[in-house]
Amino acid sequence: MKARGKVFKYQDNVDTDVIIPARYLNTSSAAELAAHCMEDIDKDFVSNVKKGDIIVAGANFGCGSSREHAPLAIKESGIGCVIATTFARIFYRNAINIGLPILECPAASEAVRAGDEVEVDFDTGTVTDITTGQVFQGEPFPPFMQEIIRDGGLINHLSKTMKEA
Amino acid sequence: MGMTSTEKILARASGQEEVHAGQLIMADLDLVLGNDITSPVAIGEFARFGTDRVFDKDKVALVPDHFAPNKDIKAATQCKCVREFAHKMDITNYFEVGEMGVEHALLPEKGLVSAGDVVIGADSHTCTYGALGAFSTGVGSTDMAAGMATGKAWFRVPSALKFNLTGSFRPYVSGKDLILHIIGMIGVDGALYRTMEFSGPGVASLSMDDRFTVCNMAIEAGGKNGIFPVDGKTLAYLKESGAREPRIYESDPDATYEKVYEIDLSTIESTVAFPHLPENTHPISQCGEVKIDQVVIGSCTNGRISDLRQAAEILRGRHVAKGIRCLVIPATQKIWRQAMDEGLFDIFMDAGCVISTPTCGPCLGGYMGILAEGERCVSTTNRNFVGRMGHVKSEVYLASPAVAAASAVAGRIADPAKLD
Numbered sequence: 001m002k003a004r005g006k007v008f009k010y011q012d013n014v015d016t017d018v019i020i021p022a023r024y025l026n027t028s029s030a031a032e033l034a035a036h037c038m039e040d041i042d043k044d045f046v047s048n049v050k051k052g053d054i055i056v057a058g059a060n061f062g063c064g065s066s067r068e069h070a071p072l073a074i075k076e077s078g079i080g081c082v083i084a085t086t087f088a089r090i091f092y093r094n095a096i097n098i099g100l101p102i103l104e105c106p107a108a109s110e111a112v113r114a115g116d117e118v119e120v121d122f123d124t125g126t127v128t129d130i131t132t133g134q135v136f137q138g139e140p141f142p143p144f145m146q147e148i149i150r151d152g153g154l155i156n157h158l159s160k161t162m163k164e165a
Numbered sequence: 166m167g168m169t170s171t172e173k174i175l176a177r178a179s180g181q182e183e184v185h186a187g188q189l190i191m192a193d194l195d196l197v198l199g200n201d202i203t204s205p206v207a208i209g210e211f212a213r214f215g216t217d218r219v220f221d222k223d224k225v226a227l228v229p230d231h232f233a234p235n236k237d238i239k240a241a242t243q244c245k246c247v248r249e250f251a252h253k254m255d256i257t258n259y260f261e262v263g264e265m266g267v268e269h270a271l272l273p274e275k276g277l278v279s280a281g282d283v284v285i286g287a288d289s290h291t292c293t294y295g296a297l298g299a300f301s302t303g304v305g306s307t308d309m310a311a312g313m314a315t316g317k318a319w320f321r322v323p324s325a326l327k328f329n330l331t332g333s334f335r336p337y338v339s340g341k342d343l344i345l346h347i348i349g350m351i352g353v354d355g356a357l358y359r360t361m362e363f364s365g366p367g368v369a370s371l372s373m374d375d376r377f378t379v380c381n382m383a384i385e386a387g388g389k390n391g392i393f394p395v396d397g398k399t400l401a402y403l404k405e406s407g408a409r410e411p412r413i414y415e416s417d418p419d420a421t422y423e424k425v426y427e428i429d430l431s432t433i434e435s436t437v438a439f440p441h442l443p444e445n446t447h448p449i450s451q452c453g454e455v456k457i458d459q460v461v462i463g464s465c466t467n468g469r470i471s472d473l474r475q476a477a478e479i480l481r482g483r484h485v486a487k488g489i490r491c492l493v494i495p496a497t498q499k500i501w502r503q504a505m506d507e508g509l510f511d512i513f514m515d516a517g518c519v520i521s522t523p524t525c526g527p528c529l530g531g532y533m534g535i536l537a538e539g540e541r542c543v544s545t546t547n548r549n550f551v552g553r554m555g556h557v558k559s560e561v562y563l564a565s566p567a568v569a570a571a572s573a574v575a576g577r578i579a580d581p582a583k584l585d
Contacts, residue, residue: 013353013442017550022529026232026239028206040552060354060387064548065529066289068206068305089358089389090289094305144189144319154307155213158315 001122003080003101004130005052008038008045009114012058016091019062019070033069034076051078054120056112058084062091068098075100081120083127083138085109096145097154103127105138112136122149167417169325171360171392174300174414178283186324186421194224195299196277197312198286200268200525201229205246206306207287211313219254220316226258226277227251228268231525236532266497266523269293269381269465274497279403280395281412285309285318290465290547292383296376297403298395298413303384323389325360326351327422330367332431337581339475340375341467341545341565344382345436347428349446357387359423362416364394367430373402374471381466382547385443437543437578438563441551449568449580459542460485460573461554462566463494463521464528467545470500470507472566477509479570479581485517486576492534494521518573530554536561543572 018040020033027033038045055074061084062070071094074082081101095102101122108127112118116131125140141149151157168176168183176184178192197219199207204227211219219225227247232240251259258277265271269290272278280298284291287309294301304318312318328347348355361383363376371379376393383391393399395413403411435449462468462476473495485491493513495501501523504510513520527534528546536542536555541562544554549561562578571581 015548015550017529017548017553021552022202022531025202025529025531026237026243028209028243040557060357063353063387064289064550066203066287066291066303066305068203068287068307071305072206086354086357088354088387090303090305090384093308097305097307097311142189154311155210158311159214162315 002119003052003054004119005050005054005080007112007114007116007118008049008053008055009112010041010055010057013060013063014057015064016062016067016070017064020067020073025067025069028069030072030076033073037073037077046077049077049079052080053078054118055079055082056109057082058109059086061087063088066090068094071095071098071100083108083120096148099149099153103138105136108136108138167419167421169360169362169416169420170298170394170414171300171325171362171390172322174281174283175320175322177281184322186322188322189319190322191317191319192283194285194312194316194318195282196224196226196284197309198226198268198272198284198288198291199309200231200288201233201244201247202231203287203306203309205243207309207313208246208250210307210310214314216314219313222255223257224316225256225313226272227256228260228265228271230265230267230523231529232531233265233524234262234522264498267465267468267525270469270496270500273297274406274499276406276408279408279411280399281414285312289384290381292388292390293377293381293465295380295383295390295392296373298393298399298411300390300392302390323358323360325362325422326356327425328361328363329365329425329427330363330430331365332367332429333370334430334433337567338433338435339565339567340371340378342433342436343430344379345438345443345446345563346433348382348386348443349436351386353385353442353444354387356383358389361386361388361391363391364416368393369396370430372471373398374469377469378466385547435565435568435580437568438549440549440560440562443549443563452578455541455562455578457489457543457572457577458540459534459536460489460491460569461494461527461534461542461544461546462492462569463496464525464546465496466547467566468494468496468500470503472545473500473504473509476566476570477512479567479574479584480516481512483516483574485573489573489576491518491573492521492527493518495523497523527554543569543578545569
C-alpha cells in the first residue's frame with residue numbers, strides 16, 4: 001500500500017485541540033469536522049488540501065485529548081498519511097483503529113519541506129521525497145497492528161477474529 | 166525478573182504469570198467509560214459489531230459531562246444519543262444531570278474503580294484512577310466500542326519511569342504543583358507510551374485528592390498511565406466509596422525502570438504553566454507581572470473538595486479584584502453539597518465568585534466561561550493549548566487552586582503565600 005501527495009509541514013506537539021477544536025465537537029459528522037481541520041494553526045489547510053496529500057510533523061503529534069474526531073477529521077480531509085518523529089499514544093491507537101495511515105520517521109520529519117512531493121510505502125516504511133530525491137527509512141507497524149489495518153480497522157478486525165474463534 | 170505494579174496488574178488481566186515492557190497483550194477490562202463527546206462515535210462503531218448488548222451492563226459507565234447540561238441543540242442531540250443507548254443496553258452506571266459530575270471525580274467517588282483494576286475510558290484523563298492503584302488509561306471511541314462489545318482491549322505493556330518522592334509540601338503547595346513541576350522537568354512527551362510510577366516515603370503525605378490530581382495529568386507528559394502504591398489512605402478511600410475488594414500489587418524491588426527521578430517535595434514551589442504547553446512551567450517567584458481576566462477553579466484535575474477548601478482558605482474575607490471573573494465549579498453533586506454544607510459557598514459568594522453546576526464546560530472551550538481575543542485565564546484545569554478555552558489569541562495559565570484563588574484576588578498571577 002502506498003500514498004503519494006504534497007506535504008503540509010508542522011512543528012512538534014501538534015495537539016488535538018488544534019487538529020479539531022473542541023468548539024466543533026458537538027457533532028461527530030466526519031464531513032463537518034473536516035471542514036475545520038487544523039484551522040487554529042493553519043487556516044488555509046482546508047482550502048488547499050487535496051486527496052492523497054501528506055502531513056509531516058515533529059515529535060508528539062496528536063498530543064492531548066482522546067478525541068477520535070482528530071484522526072477522523074484528518075482522514076476525511078483527504079490526507080493519505082501522517083509522518084511524524086513520534087505520535088502521542090492515544091492518537092497512534094486511534095489512527096490504527098480507524099484506518100488512517102501513520103508512520104514514525106524522524107529523518108523524514110527533519111528533512112522534508114512543505115510543498116514537497118512525497119511517496120510513502122507502508123509495507124516497507126520507506127519515505128521518498130520525489131522533489132529532492134532523498135529516501136528515508138521509517139518504522140513499519142508490528143505485524144499485530146498491520147493485521148488491524150489490513151482488516152480495515154479494529155471493529156472489522158475483531159468481528160473477523162471473533163467469527164473465526 | 167521483577168515486575169512493576171503496572172506489569173503485575175496487566176499480567177493478572179491477561180491471564181499470565183508474568184508480562185514485561187514491550188509485550189503485546191489482550192487484557193480483560195473491569196470498566197469501560199465514555200462521555201457525551203466520545204460515546205456517540207463509539208455507539209456508532211458498536212452498532213457495526215452486530216451485537217445487541219454490552220459485555221457487562223455493570224462494567225460500562227456513561228457520563229454526559231463535557232457539554233452537559235446541554236450547551237446547544239447539537240450537544241443536546243449527542244447527550245440524547247448517549248441516554249438512549251444507556252437505556253437500550255440497560256447500563257447500570259449512566260449518570261444523568263442531577264446525579265452526574267465530571268467523570269474522573271465521579272467514578273472513584275461512586276466506588277466504580279478499585280485497586281488492581283484495568284480501566285479504559287474514551288477520555289484522555291482516564292489515567293486519573295492510578296491514584297487508587299489501578300491501571301487506567303485513555304483510549305479513543307473505537308477502543309471504547311470494542312471494549313463495550315468484548316470486555317477486552319489490547320495493550321503494549323509500557324516501560325516505566327519512577328518518581329521517588331521524599332519530604333512533604335510547603336504551605337500552599339499541592340499535587341498540582343508537583344505534577345506541573347514534573348511535566349516542566351521531563352516535557353510534554355517525557356513519559357511518552359510509559360508508566361509514571363510515583364513512590365517513596367513522600368507518598369504518605371499526599372492526600373487522595375493530591376494523588377488524583379497527579380495521576381490525572383500523567384497524559385500531559387505523554388504517559389500511558391500514572392500509578393501510586395496502595396496504602397492506608399487508599400484503603401480508607403476505597404472503603405468509604407464502597408468499591409469492590411482491592412487487589413493490591415506492589416512493584417518488585419528489582420523491577421525495571423528506564424529512569425528514576427528523585428523529588429524532594431519540600432523544594433517544590435507553587436508552579437504555573439504558561440501558554441501554550443503544560444511543560445512551559447515557571448515557579449511562582451519567577452512568574453513576573455501577568456495581568457488576567459478570568460479564573461476557573463474546577464475540572465477533573467482540581468474540582469474536588471480539598472481543592473475547593475484550599476481556594477476558600479485564600480478567598481475567606483477577601484474579594485475578587487474588580488473586573489475579574491472567577492468561576493468555581495465543584496466536580497460532582499456530592500462535592501457541591503459538601504462545599505455548601507461546609508460554608509465554602511458563602512465564602513465564594515462573598516468574594517464575588519460564581520458557582521456553577523458540575524461540567525467540563527470551560528476547560529475545553531465548550532461553554533460556561535469562554536475567552537475572548539487577548540484574554541488571559543488562570544485555570545486549575547489541565548491544558549493550555551492554543552485556543553483551548555476560546556479564542557485562538559486567548560491564553561491559559563495552569564495553576565493550583567491556591568494560586569488561582571490568589572490570582573483572582575490580585576487580578577494578576579499571584580503567590581498565595583504572599584497575598585496581603
